[in-house]
Amino acid sequence: MVRERPWPSRRSRPGILQCIVFTGLGIIVLVSLVVLIFWLVVRPKALEYTVDDARVYGFNLTASHALNATFDLTLRSYNRNHRVSVYYDFMEVTVWYDDQMVAFTEVAPFYQRRRNVTTLDVIAAATSTPLLGSVEKSLKHDRSAGKVGLEVRVRARIRLKVGVVKTKHYTLRVYCAPVLVSFSATPTFDRVYCDVDI
Numbered sequence: 001m002v003r004e005r006p007w008p009s010r011r012s013r014p015g016i017l018q019c020i021v022f023t024g025l026g027i028i029v030l031v032s033l034v035v036l037i038f039w040l041v042v043r044p045k046a047l048e049y050t051v052d053d054a055r056v057y058g059f060n061l062t063a064s065h066a067l068n069a070t071f072d073l074t075l076r077s078y079n080r081n082h083r084v085s086v087y088y089d090f091m092e093v094t095v096w097y098d099d100q101m102v103a104f105t106e107v108a109p110f111y112q113r114r115r116n117v118t119t120l121d122v123i124a125a126a127t128s129t130p131l132l133g134s135v136e137k138s139l140k141h142d143r144s145a146g147k148v149g150l151e152v153r154v155r156a157r158i159r160l161k162v163g164v165v166k167t168k169h170y171t172l173r174v175y176c177a178p179v180l181v182s183f184s185a186t187p188t189f190d191r192v193y194c195d196v197d198i
């Protein structure tokens with residue numbers, strides 16, 4: 001005797017659905033595991049930036065509302081990672097005062113190994129940089145007070161390297177403030193720790 005199965009498709013439909021659900025779950029678990037293992041092996045750590053020294057030379061605010069100055073900055077870039085090295089393919093450093101950019105420079109591309117500290121000596125010059133009225137006023141005030149509070153920003157295009165794998169480009173942004181630069185002949189400087197975003 002053949003048993004009657006009037007709705008054979010009824011039985012297979014939940015089967016397919018279950019199959020899809022379990023496969024989906026399986027893939028999610030697998031991907032999570034791979035990510036977790038990668039994370040545990042690589043243990044990525046944020047890149048660290050500090051401003052170790054900052055000086056200003058040739059500061060001159062003229063009657064034409066323009067600034068001449070040379071900012072001599074010592075940036076310390078620390079790659080704390082044991083397994084990740086960094087290609088810096090492009091880097092620019094800007095100096096800001098009161099939300100106005102007053103000086104700008106580019107840093108030559110470099111490769112940073114694991115656990116490496118790279119000291120960047122950066123010279124950013126303001127050459128007849130036109131100033132907003134309010135900026136000029138507070139800059140004059142700071143000049144006579146003997147100290148100017150700046151913000152140093154870094155923008156870089158980086159790629160990370162783990163083993164033989166290189167990632168795509170990311171934009172690294174670094175914000176260092178307040179960077180207090182003294183006009184005294186024998187300036188002292190306190191290290192400034194920067195915020196780093198990728």
Ligand SMILES: *[C@@H]1O[C@H](CO)[C@@H](O)[C@H](O)[C@H]1NC(C)=O
Nearest residue numbers: 057058059060061062063068
């Ligand atoms: C600023 O520049 C003007 C014109 O070049 C010059 O006369 C003046 O001495 C300079 N001031 C300082 C503080 O260097």
Ligand SMILES: *[C@@H]1O[C@H](CO)[C@@H](O)[C@H](O)[C@H]1NC(C)=O
Nearest residue numbers: 111112113115116117118119
């Ligand atoms: C970091 O790398 C640079 C360039 O390869 C090298 O000159 C420097 O000595 C390294 N610094 C440390 C602390 O390893």
Ligand SMILES: *[C@@H]1O[C@H](CO)[C@@H](O)[C@H](O)[C@H]1NC(C)=O
Nearest residue numbers: 060061062067068126127128
């Ligand atoms: C500022 O620098 C520019 C370019 O070097 C120069 O022409 C100008 O005279 C300077 N101004 C002052 C006040 O030093």
